[in-house]
Amino acid sequence: MSKPTSGGDIVLAGVTKRFVTPTGQAMTAIRDVNLKIGAGKFCAIVGPTGCGKSTTLTLTSGLDTPSAGTVHVGGRQVDGITPGVGFVFQHDALLPWKPVIANVALGPQLRGASKTEARAQAREWLATVGLSGFEEHYPHQLSGGMRKRVQLAATLINNPSLLMMDEPFSALDVQTRAIMTNELMRLWEQSRPSVMFVTHDLEEAIAIADQVVVMTVGPATVKDVFEIDLPRPRGQIQDIRFDARFLELYKMIWTSLREEVERSYAMAAARKAGDK
Amino acid sequence: MSGAQEIDVAKLARMRAARYRKLVLAGRVGTLVFIVGAWQLLTDYKIIDPFFAGSPLGIIERLADWFTHGTAYGSFWYQIWVTMEESLLGFFAGVTAGVFFGVLLGEIPLLSDILTPYIKVVNALPRIVLGSIFVIWLGLGLPSKVMLAAVLVFFVVFFNAYQGVKSVDRNLVNHARILGASRLEVVWHVVVPSATSWIIASLHVALGFSIIGAIVGEFLGAQHGLGLVIATAQNNFDTDGVFGAMLIIGIIAISAEGLMAMAEKRLLAWRPARASENEAGGI
Ligand SMILES: Nc1ncnc2c1ncn2[C@@H]1O[C@H](COP(=O)(O)OP(=O)(O)OP(=O)(O)O)[C@@H](O)[C@H]1O
Numbered sequence: 001m002s003k004p005t006s007g008g009d010i011v012l013a014g015v016t017k018r019f020v021t022p023t024g025q026a027m028t029a030i031r032d033v034n035l036k037i038g039a040g041k042f043c044a045i046v047g048p049t050g051c052g053k054s055t056t057l058t059l060t061s062g063l064d065t066p067s068a069g070t071v072h073v074g075g076r077q078v079d080g081i082t083p084g085v086g087f088v089f090q091h092d093a094l095l096p097w098k099p100v101i102a103n104v105a106l107g108p109q110l111r112g113a114s115k116t117e118a119r120a121q122a123r124e125w126l127a128t129v130g131l132s133g134f135e136e137h138y139p140h141q142l143s144g145g146m147r148k149r150v151q152l153a154a155t156l157i158n159n160p161s162l163l164m165m166d167e168p169f170s171a172l173d174v175q176t177r178a179i180m181t182n183e184l185m186r187l188w189e190q191s192r193p194s195v196m197f198v199t200h201d202l203e204e205a206i207a208i209a210d211q212v213v214v215m216t217v218g219p220a221t222v223k224d225v226f227e228i229d230l231p232r233p234r235g236q237i238q239d240i241r242f243d244a245r246f247l248e249l250y251k252m253i254w255t256s257l258r259e260e261v262e263r264s265y266a267m268a269a270a271r272k273a274g275d276k
Numbered sequence: 277m278s279g280a281q282e283i284d285v286a287k288l289a290r291m292r293a294a295r296y297r298k299l300v301l302a303g304r305v306g307t308l309v310f311i312v313g314a315w316q317l318l319t320d321y322k323i324i325d326p327f328f329a330g331s332p333l334g335i336i337e338r339l340a341d342w343f344t345h346g347t348a349y350g351s352f353w354y355q356i357w358v359t360m361e362e363s364l365l366g367f368f369a370g371v372t373a374g375v376f377f378g379v380l381l382g383e384i385p386l387l388s389d390i391l392t393p394y395i396k397v398v399n400a401l402p403r404i405v406l407g408s409i410f411v412i413w414l415g416l417g418l419p420s421k422v423m424l425a426a427v428l429v430f431f432v433v434f435f436n437a438y439q440g441v442k443s444v445d446r447n448l449v450n451h452a453r454i455l456g457a458s459r460l461e462v463v464w465h466v467v468v469p470s471a472t473s474w475i476i477a478s479l480h481v482a483l484g485f486s487i488i489g490a491i492v493g494e495f496l497g498a499q500h501g502l503g504l505v506i507a508t509a510q511n512n513f514d515t516d517g518v519f520g521a522m523l524i525i526g527i528i529a530i531s532a533e534g535l536m537a538m539a540e541k542r543l544l545a546w547r548p549a550r551a552s553e554n555e556a557g558g559i
């Protein structure tokens with residue numbers, strides 16, 4: 001594995017993104033998002049479904065450009081794919097025609113590693129995510145959770161200094177999820193990339209992050225930012241849930257988040273009523 | 277308790293499947309025997325005119341004669357070879373060009389927007405008439421047939437490749453871009469493989485078209501080939517000859533189809549099950 005890299009800081013200033021919907025109307029996904037994430041910090045993002053969390057990550061990674069506002073990573077304005085970025089997508093993004101090993105080896109190969117070198121690295125990473133012996137399987141021959149782990153390996157193998165994770169563990173069962181989270185924390189401590197981690201699981205967010213961002217209902221903007229001052233290393237995330245400070249933070253953030261979730265449901269209900 | 281029962285159930289199902297397969301096979305052979313037999317008998321008793329309808333035995337005799345004594349323009353094997361050569365060359369040329377331009381236009385929307393009306397016009401033409409132009413341009417030899425076959429093949433493959441490129445999963449493209457793929461690498465690692473199932477679906481139609489192109493090209497003017505054999509038989513009112521050559525073409529087409537099914541299986545080994553892609557067609 002290559003040398004540890006530490007990520008730059010992430011600064012979103014007045015970021016707005018509008019999409020043109022299939023019906024031809026403009027819709028605002030996020031509006032005026034201002035967010036600062038320190039270099040090497042772990043930032044969890046929570047918010048009601050459909051509010052614009054994935055969009056925020058897409059803009060930070062440079063896959064798409066904001067309609068207004070700017071994104072800076074490590075002092076450089078994002079323009080095209082941000083260097084050193086890794087992205088674990090919310091939806092399956094493995095190439096279905098490549099066996100698992102080739103999928104994981106793709107990253108290093110695209111960055112100029114020889115095929116044997118890339119495969120050796122890929123084998124190590126598959127072992128890390130507990131999938132040794134599945135090298136020659138095709139993605140469709142794996143379970144959803146296994147595919148997610150391959151995805152993780154395929155991203156982390158590039159040793160990203162900036163890591164976008166969009167609900168990476170949502171397809172995993174509770175036990176695997178705990179193992180993967182602990183593994184992720186271990187890897188993060190080693191190379192300290194700056195991380196944006198979207199999740200619907202507030203416990204998970206608080207247990208792993210330095211900072212939890214609550215977003216409003218769509219078009220989303222940043223509602224609250226909570227610094228998580230639990231000391232590191234935090235140990236097993238299963239245990240920290242009973243920490244007094246953890247519970248305190250949980251209550252605070254949940255109060256903030258619940259409002260938005262409830263508004264989101266109210267809006268959905270109103271839309272439904274309007275449709276009738 | 278259930279172990280033995282399960283084995284029985286599985287065995288029964290297997291036996292039933294085997295019996296069904298035998299029934300299908302018997303039905304097929306029966307159908308063939310019935311049609312060929314009826315054809316032979318009806319012509320033997322002059323209920324239908326053997327001059328117009330030919331007859332199975334007549335066809336066999338004609339083919340045997342061709343294989344042993346050759347045709348007016350060389351051995352029969354050579355005629356078969358010429359037609360196959362033209363079809364294959366046309367097939368590969370058409371597929372290569374079709375995939376190349378399909379991917380190119382699929383990847384560069386500006387280019388496809390500019391060229392779309394012209395492609396539609398050319399596609400709407402009955403392209404088979406281009407054969408006459410090609411014979412004028414390229415002469416009676418192999419190139420004019422290859423060209424016609426290639427043109428017929430091109431459009432089928434082109435439209436499917438284009439559609440395939442257009443329906444690539446953006447998520448996969450994004451994934452490759454994040455991993456550090458350049459535009460060309462995205463095309464190579466994501467776009468082309470993902471369009472492959474579309475392209476392959478078009479190859480079945482394309483294969484048929486390549487044979488049609490070669491044969492029609494030979495009709496229009498040639499010195500060798502099965503198309504010429506058929507044209508000559510037609511001029512001599514040799515019904516058995518026309519049917520005989522048709523039979524040979526059918527056998528060639530079916531063998532080629534079989535080879536292609538094998539290639540397809542290899543190329544699409546990664547797929548969980550058969551997906552049904554649309555096929556763009558039309559001569
Ligand atoms: N390419 C696009 N074209 C049009 N609208 C889009 C596009 N991408 C996202 N949107 C819209 O932007 C809004 C925010 O989407 P986004 O995927 O960022 O939500 P999210 O917060 O990640 O939701 P979830 O938690 O369900 O994943 C949604 O209303 C969605 O319909």
Ligand SMILES: [Mg+2]
Pocket residue numbers: 053054055090166
């Ligand atoms: Mg999302």
